[in-house]
Structures are given as structure tokens and as C-alpha cells.
Amino acid sequence: MSLQENLIKNFEAFEAQLNGHASQPEHTTRKNALEAFKTLGFPGPKNEEYKYTNLQKSLEKAFDFGKIGAEASITKEQASKYFIPKLDTHKIVFVNGKFDEKLSSIEGLEEQVVIKDLSTAFTEDSEKINKLFSKQADYKKDAFVALNTAYSLDGSFIHVPKNTVVKKPIALYFVNDASEGQSFNNPRNIFHIERNSEVTFLEDFNTEGAHESLTNIVSEIIVEENAAVEYYKLQNNKDTAYHVGTTQVHQERSSRFSAYTFTLNGAMIRNNMNIVVDGEGCESNMYGLYLINGNTHVDNHTEVDHIKPNCVSNELYKGILDDSSHGVFNGKVFVRQEAQKTNAFQSNKNILLSDTSVMNSKPQLEIWADDVKCSHGCTTGQLDEDGMFYLRARGLSVESARALMLYAFAVDVVSSIKLEPLKEFLQNLISERLQNDF
């Protein structure tokens, strides 16, 4: 049975255990999404968006979707070892995509801020949720968004009312339990930030156990007028962890949104970061860093759609690739006719350390407005020989000179992090990785 058929077949079983949820309005969306998934088909290499990332082949080889769904059990100790040290956050832990209340800790949350399990929110805040659910991420366009939408039940709903600053970052730890069998889950997040509010999100992905895991996550983020959102995504997962993630952001007038994506390990990772800038005076930042070796495959697709005038977007993605790793970057910037006075910058820089590593980069600008300043740059190369010589001349060994140069290359992205403990954690992690693995 083909991969697609298998995934569709699972839907009946999923539907059967929905109970009351099946009669709610969002279930129509699920069914439509499944239909869309059937029409779209599983993206193969002929699909321009998945040209360099053959998920079909890899997933077919690694997964048996007929037999997925072993019971998960993660203890408090197991979960807490993934928590980022010294970082004081509200912690939400998801086990195989399911909100786990016992492992989570939410303390001192500002009044009226809502952090909820999505399935609970579907029942309790039905009206509110239906205005937000599947309104940003278009399941008709992307097969993985369709798949996630069809299976959406677990995940989180976070609502920040107007004029509220959420002091502590909200950290979402996704732990997959693959100790008994393979794990496949479709968590869905809806973050709604009302006007003049501020909040920071962190999504972190980890796997327990030796079996393969596949996370297909979709986060929909609505940033209302003059709100500010920081969004961190951390991927330092096992070699057996597959990940497809879509973050769909909708920005309204004068809002600010910054995304940081750090990919340090995994099997095959595909990140879609899509921002629709639908208001004047917005600022959007996207930072990304991928340090990969072994057979890791990382594909970062970003898209900024400038619909309204007077906005700024800025993008910096850097990568270091070693061994047989494969990196893909595709950055799209659309500037619509109405979006005059847009400033959009995009930069992708890569270092290849081995002849078996491959980098496919496609920075793409599509512009229909004339009064704009847009630029993109892309480089792929190796360490600067002069720089190496300078360090060697001062008595550094080849290894430490190399690690220092690589660190300097990578830390550029890290230095833009605003959370000090996270910055420190990543700096240490990166320098450790560079010393040991590259």
C-alpha cells in the first residue's frame, strides 16, 4: 500500500476515536483537508516545492504507517532533561503531540492569558477557535498542512488579550516517545496575540527511544496591530527524528514578528516559515542556523508576502554542512503591487566542509511594485584561507583555528537572540558541536 493510502486509511481509525469532536464544525474542515490531501498527493521530486527533499522515499523506507500508535509514557525526569537550563518559562510538554498536563508547569501567568490543550479548546471555546482554526495555513496548497489539518486534535491554543505583556516566555516542549514503536503525530498550535501585546514562544523538539519518529506540526500565529512576537524553534533531535513543520504567520498593522530557527540534528527536516504581512509599518525578521553532519537533511523554505506598503523584512540563514549532509534553502519574497516602499533583504550563507555534502539554494524575489528596495545574496564556499593562516600563525592548531572560524560564522545568527539564557545555551551547544563533530 502506498504511503498516501496508508495515511488516508488511518483517518477512519482517527475519526472513530474522536467521539464528540466529530460532530463539531471543525470536523468539516478536517474532512475537507483530507480530501485536499487526496487530491494533492504526497509531494514527490517532481513537485517544485519538494524538489530536493524526497520525503516520500525516506518516509516510505523508514516508517510503517500501518502499525503506528504505541502507548507513550514519558516520566517527569525524562521530560525535564530537555528543558533549557536557567531559562525561566511557562512549560508546556507534549508527548507524541498530546498536551500533558502533569509534565507541564504554568506559573504566574498574566490574567486573561489562555494556554489550553487544543482539543479542550475545540469544545470549550468552540466559537472563538472556529474563527481562527485553519484560517491562515492553507491546506489546499500543501499536502503536509492538509495532513495535519485532517488529523488536528492535539496541540495548543494560546490567546494573549490586548495590552498584555507576557513576561515569561512560553516554551512548548514536544517529546516523542519512540521507545516502544514508531511515533507519528500532527500537533497543531494556534497562537492569537491581540493588539499592543507582547509574547515570546519557544518550540523545542526531542525524541525518546530508538525508533523513528515523525512530527508534522503546524503553528498558526496571528499578530494583531502593534503586537510583538518572538518565535524560537529549536531542533536538536535524534538521528531517527523526521520533522515537517509549517509556521504560518499573519501580521497586522505596525506589528513586529521575529522567527529564529536552529537546526542542529535530525534525520530529515523540512521547515516552512510563511509570513503574510497584511498591514502597514510591519517588521518581520527571520533568522536561521543549521549545523548538520552525518546524513542529516535540512530543508528551510521561507516565504514573506508583502501585501501592504511601508514594511520591512529581513532574513538571514546560515549553514555549515559536513559529511553526507544535505542542505536546502528556498527563500521567497513577494512584493505585491500595493506594497510600495517595501524594504526586503534576504541573505543565505553556507559553508561546505566535505565533498559529499550538498547545498541547494534558491533565493527568490518576485516583485510587482516599483518603489521598493529589495536585495538578496547567497554564497556557498569554505573557510577563508587567510583567516586560517592568521590564526595558525598565532599558534592555534588546525582544529581549534577551524572551530573558531566556524564558530564566528555561526554565532552571527545566535547573537540576535534576545533571551540571554537561551543565547548562552546555544552558544555552548554550538561550540561543543563544532569541536566534536565538525
Add this chain to the structure above:
Amino acid sequence: MSKDDQILEEFTSKEYEHGWNIDMEADQAPKGLSEDIVRFISAKKEEPEWLLDWRLKAYKKWTQMEEPDWANVKFPKINYQDIIYYSAPKQKVKPKSLDEVDPEMLETFKKLGISLEEQKRLTGVAVDAVFDSVSVATTFKDKLAELGIIFCSFSEAVQDHPELVKKYIGSVVPVNDNYFAALNSAVFSDGSFCYIPKGVRCPMELSTYFRINAANTGQFERTLIVAEEGSYVSYLEGCTAPQRDENQLHAAVVEIYAQADAEVKYSTVQNWYPGDENGKGGIYNFVTKRGICAGDRSKISWTQVETGSAVTWKYPSCILKGDHSQGEFYSVAVTNKMQQADTGTKMIHIGKNTKSRIVSKGVSAGKSQNSYRGQVKVMKRAENARNFSQCDSLLMGNLCGAHTFPYIDIENSSAQVEHEATTSKIGEDQIFYCTQRGIDEESAIALIVNGYCKEVLNQLPMEFAVEAQKLLALTLEGSVG
């Protein structure tokens, strides 16, 4: 009259300059495409058996292929059965010298500003003129022959040098390469053939002028340039077509084969009829151009100025196979009115220490769409490959679009690849500076655009550079505001 005045004067004449056509009796094939038409063309050209087989193979491939749709252009579907695939100006005997060429035809070329005779005398450029699908005259043939250079029409080459043609045809662009290349391979009617023997430096610019005259015809010419070891040639190509309401198809193939230490420079000034303001008429320009640097230290350089055509779909490419070989691509693509251009290049690095450079300048005005699509690929064994790409877009008016689709695929760690692109408009301060000094707005724009394109225009041979500059001004005329 100074050059500036000339540009100014041409600004005032609004229409497409080469929009006339001359009523000339033509020898045509019936409309449509079938195996019989392929045989008809081949028979008409008295071609040997192997070439007919080659054409039929291409035709068979073509029928199995589908028209590609990935380019960023939109146009109504082409009815391939509604095109005349062969049209030759009627001439009873083959002309031996220019004196015998139909005077009407000479008049045509005179109108184009490339009076064959005049060119022969004044500039020292050897010209091969292709009218509709057939080469009508080649100048300077004898002088070139003294050096062992073969420069003639494709059909002559098939008759006189079959061994060379057989060896190199399809070696760079195979028949099944793409839809339009297959179509061309099946029905190509003529074109130019150029062979530079070992160690010869071609003393003059070689030039081909293409013109589509008859209605409803498609032009399918094929150019093959072979540069033997240590040789050098600079090749120019120019094109025009009359103003017509229907769309005409132009699907050409250019192949360049460069042996060790050879250098080939290929320059194009493309000025096919672009259609009117409403997008009516104009040429569909679907061209496959590719060169291979087969030998070590060889070099191929493409320079193009694209101002015409309703739809352009063209990617002159270099396969850098020999070690230390070099590829260059310089392009200015200007679109106005309803024109659409999807153009760029491919640089495939295979050999060691190969270098490539891409400079692409796009200017869009009116309601046009201008895309750059390029690929830089560094293969696994291409040690120390080096690439620098720059593609800039200039937008004039808020109804046009500029798009960039660069593909950068690197499989070797010693490669150094850089790509940068910018999109902007002409600054108000720049225009203000010019108008303040008494230069009117339209000339100011021509001035700024010319400066913006300078890097590419500098690569063109003298005579072409002047023509290209005038063309730029003309294409953008009326786009202010």
C-alpha cells in the same frame, strides 16, 4: 547629427521601427506539422539520408513530449498545426555574389540598417543574412576561406562539409533536450554554420541577421559554431520581424563547441516585434542556446540584449567540462508594454578550476513581466569552481513585475559561489539631478538606464553597442510616469 540628437529623434517616433514587410513571393510549405512536412523540408534542401533520419527521430521525440509550463510567462496555447514550417523567398538560381541577389531583398536589409554591400565595404563584418527560414547571402566568404574558416549557411554546410555537420550537430543540444529544441531539430530550415580551424584567430566579427517576413510562418534556424584548439571567434546575431497581429513562433537552436584553448564570444541583439500595447501580436521567442567548453582552458562568453518579442524564453548556457574553462553570461533584458521575458543562464561546472560569471540586468516598464532564472551547478568532481552572479532589476512604473529565480546547487566543498540580486527603481533624486541640468525626463531615464546596463553593453563589439544603446532608449520610450 550627434548621437544624442539621434536618440532624441528616435524617441519621438513611437512605433516599432522594423514593422514594415515587403511583399515578396515565397516558396512555402503547407500549414501544419507532420512527418511529411519534415520529409518535405528535407527533400527541399536536398539533404542526405542521415540528416533526414535525424530529423525524423527528433520529430518522433517531439510528438512524445509535452510543452513545458514552468516558465513565469503566460500566453495562449500555440496551435502547432497552424504554422507554416518552411518559407523561402523565391529565387530561381542561387546567387553567386551579392550582385545577383534579389534587389528587393537587398532593399529589405538596407532598411534594417545592415545593407550587405555597405557593411562589406565599411565595417569589415562578415554577414550571413537569414530571410524567413533561408539564408540569402553571406559576405566575405572567400576572404575567410583563405584562413580555412568556414562560414556559410547551414544547408550549404550540409552539402559541402557533411562530415563536420554530422559530427557536431546535436552534440551540445541533443534532439530530445527540450520541447522546442526537438521541434527545431525536426523542422529547422537553415541557419549559420561556422568552423574555425586550429590556432586561427578570426580576423573579423561574424554576423547573422535573422528576419521573419512572411505571415503565419515560424522561424526555426539552427546555428552551429565549432572552434578548434586555440582558435578565437566573435559572433553576432541580430533579429527583426514585421508588425503583425498574430503571434509568430521563433524556436532556434544555437550550439557552440569549444575545443582546448578556444574562445568563442556570442553576442545577440534581439529585437523581434514585441506586439502592441494590448499584447496583440508579437513573436514568441523560445530559444535553446548552449555551449560546451569541451577542452581545457576554453572560454565561452554569451552577451545578449533582449528588447523585443512578446514572450521570451531563453537560457544561454555553458557546460564547463574542460579543466580551467570559463563561462560568461552578460544580459540586458528590457521589457515594456505587455512583454514577458523569462531569461537567464545555466552554468554547469564539471571540470576542475572552472570559472563562471553572470551579470544580468533586467529593466521592466509598462505592464511587462521580467524574470531572471538561472542555475549554477557545481558537480562533485569540479574542484575549486568559482562563480559570481549578479542580477539586478530595475522597475519603471507600478504595473510591471521583476522576478528572480536563481538555483544554486553545490556538491563540492572547494567551490566558491556568490550570488547577489537587487531590485529597485530609478531614484527621484537621480532624475532630479538630470532635469536640473536641463536634461528632460525621458533622456534622463535613457541616460540612467544606459549607465545601469553599461557593464553588459561594454561587452558588445563597437557597432553593436551603439545599436543596442539606441534600442534601449527606443524600447523604454513612453514609459515615463
